[in-house]
Amino acid sequence: MTGELVQQYQQHIQDAYVAETPLCIQGGGSKAFYGRKIKGEILDVSANAGVISYEPTELVITVRAGTTISEINEVLAKEKQMLAFEPPCFATNATAGGMVACGLSGPRRPYVGAVRDFVLGLKCLNGKAEILNFGGQVMKNVAGYDVSRLMTGAMGTLGVLLEVSLKVLPEPEYELTLKGESDLATAIQLMNKWAGQSVPVSATSFHDGNIYIRLSGHKSAVLAAASQFPLSEYPDGENYWQSLREHKDNYFADDFSSDSRNLWRLSVPSTTEEINLQGQWLIEWGGAQRWLITSEPLEQIRNVAGKAGGHATLFRGGDRDGEIFQPLSTGIEHLHVALKNAFDPKRILNRGRLYKKF
Amino acid sequence: MSLFVDKLKTQIAKELIISDEELLRAYECDALSAYRQLPLCVVLPENVEQVQAIMQLCYQENVPVVARGAGTGLSGGAMPVADGLLLSLARFNEIIEVDPHQRTARVQPGVRNICVSEAAEKYDLFYAPDPSSQIACTIGGNVAENSGGVHCLKYGLTVHNIMAVKLITVTGELVEIGAESLDSAGYDLLALITGSEGMLGVIVEVTLKLLSKPLCNKVLLAAFDEVEAAGDSVAGIIASGIIPAGLEMMDNACIRAVEDYLHAGYPVDAAAILICEIDGAAEEVDSECRKVEAILKAAGASEVRVARDKAEGEIFWAGRKSAFPAVGRIASDYYCMDGTIPRKHIGSVLNMINDLAEQYHLGVVNVFHAGDGNLHPLILYDVSIEGEQERAEELGGKILEICVEVGGTITGEHGVGVEKINQMCVQFNTEELLQFHAIKSAFDPKGLLNPGKAIPTLHRCAEFGAMHVHQGKLPHADLERF
Numbered sequence: 001m002t003g004e005l006v007q008q009y010q011q012h013i014q015d016a017y018v019a020e021t022p023l024c025i026q027g028g029g030s031k032a033f034y035g036r037k038i039k040g041e042i043l044d045v046s047a048n049a050g051v052i053s054y055e056p057t058e059l060v061i062t063v064r065a066g067t068t069i070s071e072i073n074e075v076l077a078k079e080k081q082m083l084a085f086e087p088p089c090f091a092t093n094a095t096a097g098g099m100v101a102c103g104l105s106g107p108r109r110p111y112v113g114a115v116r117d118f119v120l121g122l123k124c125l126n127g128k129a130e131i132l133n134f135g136g137q138v139m140k141n142v143a144g145y146d147v148s149r150l151m152t153g154a155m156g157t158l159g160v161l162l163e164v165s166l167k168v169l170p171e172p173e174y175e176l177t178l179k180g181e182s183d184l185a186t187a188i189q190l191m192n193k194w195a196g197q198s199v200p201v202s203a204t205s206f207h208d209g210n211i212y213i214r215l216s217g218h219k220s221a222v223l224a225a226a227s228q229f230p231l232s233e234y235p236d237g238e239n240y241w242q243s244l245r246e247h248k249d250n251y252f253a254d255d256f257s258s259d260s261r262n263l264w265r266l267s268v269p270s271t272t273e274e275i276n277l278q279g280q281w282l283i284e285w286g287g288a289q290r291w292l293i294t295s296e297p298l299e300q301i302r303n304v305a306g307k308a309g310g311h312a313t314l315f316r317g318g319d320r321d322g323e324i325f326q327p328l329s330t331g332i333e334h335l336h337v338a339l340k341n342a343f344d345p346k347r348i349l350n351r352g353r354l355y356k357k358f
Numbered sequence: 359m360s361l362f363v364d365k366l367k368t369q370i371a372k373e374l375i376i377s378d379e380e381l382l383r384a385y386e387c388d389a390l391s392a393y394r395q396l397p398l399c400v401v402l403p404e405n406v407e408q409v410q411a412i413m414q415l416c417y418q419e420n421v422p423v424v425a426r427g428a429g430t431g432l433s434g435g436a437m438p439v440a441d442g443l444l445l446s447l448a449r450f451n452e453i454i455e456v457d458p459h460q461r462t463a464r465v466q467p468g469v470r471n472i473c474v475s476e477a478a479e480k481y482d483l484f485y486a487p488d489p490s491s492q493i494a495c496t497i498g499g500n501v502a503e504n505s506g507g508v509h510c511l512k513y514g515l516t517v518h519n520i521m522a523v524k525l526i527t528v529t530g531e532l533v534e535i536g537a538e539s540l541d542s543a544g545y546d547l548l549a550l551i552t553g554s555e556g557m558l559g560v561i562v563e564v565t566l567k568l569l570s571k572p573l574c575n576k577v578l579l580a581a582f583d584e585v586e587a588a589g590d591s592v593a594g595i596i597a598s599g600i601i602p603a604g605l606e607m608m609d610n611a612c613i614r615a616v617e618d619y620l621h622a623g624y625p626v627d628a629a630a631i632l633i634c635e636i637d638g639a640a641e642e643v644d645s646e647c648r649k650v651e652a653i654l655k656a657a658g659a660s661e662v663r664v665a666r667d668k669a670e671g672e673i674f675w676a677g678r679k680s681a682f683p684a685v686g687r688i689a690s691d692y693y694c695m696d697g698t699i700p701r702k703h704i705g706s707v708l709n710m711i712n713d714l715a716e717q718y719h720l721g722v723v724n725v726f727h728a729g730d731g732n733l734h735p736l737i738l739y740d741v742s743i744e745g746e747q748e749r750a751e752e753l754g755g756k757i758l759e760i761c762v763e764v765g766g767t768i769t770g771e772h773g774v775g776v777e778k779i780n781q782m783c784v785q786f787n788t789e790e791l792l793q794f795h796a797i798k799s800a801f802d803p804k805g806l807l808n809p810g811k812a813i814p815t816l817h818r819c820a821e822f823g824a825m826h827v828h829q830g831k832l833p834h835a836d837l838e839r840f
């Protein structure tokens with residue numbers, strides 16, 4: 001059945017290659033809002049679903065790209081394992097393919113790594129309709145260029161993902177969330193200080209004048225660490241982090257479709273001091289991921305993020321026909337265009353989803 | 359002297375250029391000394407502008423460039439190319455900045471791996487990837503090979519522990535890849551550069567991630583009468599939800615070699631030993647240690663020792679760390695393989711390797727990163743005995759093919775270089791190899807950077823395929839044979 005599906009996709013790409021028809025790759029559609037708006041024939045790859053193999057002792061799961069994240073989470077939870085990078089779903093039908101293509105990670109990211117750190121290998125179709133396998137199912141593999149990680153976050157512009165192998169980790173035995181009042185500058189200081197100490201921090205955030213920290217690990221170690229913090233236990237921790245990850249928190253309540261306020265994601269060095277842009281801030285990832293709801297002009301936001309040594313993404317709202325991601329330097333852009341041509345010479349796969357130019 | 363070297367001298371101070379044959383000898387190979395080649399010349403630039411000028415000239419004159427760190431590579435990656443320039447980054451040896459608050463270190467590529475952790479020590483930070491060669495190998499070489507070490511099981515490989523690189527492209531342009539933020543816009547070029555074996559550009563600066571030192575650690579040593587049992591307990595530990603900081607295995611031949619060399623008190627009659635390090639907060643370490651001990655015993659360990667203190671733990675490790683020199687004493691030459699396999703196959707693959715070794719009348723010693731399933735069979739041979747080296751290489755190739763067959767890979771951390779170029783034809787098909795070549799061309803259209811390494815030409819695979827039938831099937835059956 002799935003073999004046939006893959007053949008179908010292959011044929012579709014083959015035809016598109018000949019006719020030079022742009023294709024719009026679609027999984028669950030949960031992240032359709034993300035990236036630039038593009039036109040093209042829909043290539044729906046959500047039906048290619050299912051767990052192919054999962055061996056808890058190997059810490060590896062291999063799934064077809066259409067498998068939903070929630071199914072993966074369920075399968076792993078039975079063995080007390082997890083996708084440690086806590087991928088956001090944004091909708092129940094979010095798929096593994098979309099997760100890898102968008103490259104988004106959740107609250108645990110600064111402490112264990114991002115999606116790309118857990119991608120071990122993948123199977124894909126390139127823009128010439130060739131089926132290719134890269135990486136594998138083992139922890140260490142340096143044979144050939146690391147195409148699996150290159151495709152992670154490439155927004156489907158380099159290939160259609162068919163299967164992915166992901167490293168998984170054991171669930172922590174115990175978790176505890178602490179909360180306390182703080183101002184933004186102090187919160188950034190504290191988050192960086194904690195990250196430099198040997199305490200089992202697994203998530204941090206700041207908003208509405210409160211700092212939150214999650215500790216994960218062995219129960220005794222978590223409790224011992226918790227007693228060192230001048231914060232109090234926050235009983236609803238699990239829901240809190242989930243709602244942050246899924247953008248269900250009140251902070252994200254607006255759909256940013258009408259007024260001039262947009263949701264920005266600024267990725268900056270964690271120690272970056274308070275950023276001089278007006279709006280509502282929500283800080284995560286030990287200071288390295290900063291959400292901003294603002295109507296400040298795009299150029300200014302990009303400028304400030306760039307100067308801080310990071311980049312800004314117009315996450316929700318605004319002009320989806322414009323540039324959503326931080327413009328690239330000339331040299332880097334040149335390499336991007338050359339890589340796009342190397343994988344997808346006719347530029348049929350998600351053309352323009354990442355950058356207008358390719 | 360060549361016209362090119364004369365031109366080079368108009369751009370770069372003469373003192374930085376070596377073209378005298380005697381002096382070039384020092385650069386003719388890396389740690390895989392079976393492969394040797396003299397370059398046209400060696401240049402030791404001291405700053406980025408000089409690297410740019412060299413690259414521009416080479417590009418203009420179509421002269422190949424091979425970058426070199428410390429030359430400790432084990433796959434011939436830094437072996438020079440005839441008529442090519444060898445670019446040594448040895449003088450790029452400065453730690454530019456350690457930022458304890460941000461927990462990063464910005465270093466030049468010629469900095470030796472161990473120097474980073476030494477510089478970070480005063481802040482209670484460390485740089486996690488710790489290849490056994492860490493006192494000699496450079497950060498540039500580590501990035502180019504995506505090197506690992508005994509602590510990679512818990513803390514990740516080089517790719518997980520770097521944030522940014524500055525790269526000089528083949529045309530001499532400086533590009534900055536990655537950032538001190540946790541991600542950057544566009545494609546993950548940082549991942550692509552990591553492990554690219556000097557094929558895509560010359561690394562002139564790296565920003566490394568530093569981690570806070572664990573509060574405490576404990577080391578266990580377990581002896582087994584059977585290799586399979588040792589392999590099974592590796593899987594058992596991982597399955598129990600524990601990720602040790604290190605989990606290493608040695609077989610009997612290795613235990614004996616090490617014991618003769620170091621007298622670490624290893625159990626010389628054991629078929630295999632496992633060394634397991636647990637780190638974290640005190641309570642956590644104690645409890646996980648007890649769990650691991652129970653798992654090891656249940657899996658059939660004949661003896662489990664828990665180091666009483668730091669000193670004893672260091673003795674447990676000392677044997678593992680000196681395994682290569684110890685093996686160097688029992689054989690005139692050895693050939694180090696680097697396949698990775700799913701952990702569950704450790705026992706069976708080790709047995710297959712032993713059978714093969716018997717067939718080839720060669721000794722094999724095993725010491726490896728068991729937790730990651732990364733094998734390092736050391737094939738013993740004597741280069742002065744006619745035909746032994748060829749037999750050793752053939753056996754090595756066979757071992758790698760077993761690794762691929764059981765779902766693994768031909769190289770976990772040492773890279774393909776020139777050494778494993780034929781086995782790349784076993785692991786990848788024609789389209790995949792062509793895709794690799796297309797990536798290479800995107801960075802290096804003239805193919806001047808480290809030519810002939812890492813990715814085989816289809817022609818080469820066709821030739822290899824002609825001699826080599828894999829599982830009854832000719833690889834690349836669709837290709838014309840030359």
Ligand SMILES: Cc1cc2nc3c(=O)[nH]c(=O)nc-3n(C[C@H](O)[C@H](O)[C@H](O)COP(=O)(O)OP(=O)(O)OC[C@H]3O[C@@H](n4cnc5c(N)ncnc54)[C@H](O)[C@@H]3O)c2cc1C
Nearest residue numbers: 427428429430431435489490496498499502505506556561
């Ligand atoms: C005894 C011993 C033990 C070892 N143990 C381990 C181990 O535990 N784990 C492990 O992973 N490896 C190990 N190695 C292999 C080796 O040390 C690593 O591959 C190391 O990263 C190589 O670093 P180097 O500076 O010596 O690089 P070199 O050997 O000089 O070069 C290696 C490759 O990197 C390229 N390169 C070097 N510098 C640059 C640069 N600045 N820009 C672009 N390309 C560059 C070269 O062209 C070449 O392809 C071991 C080697 C020995 C001899």
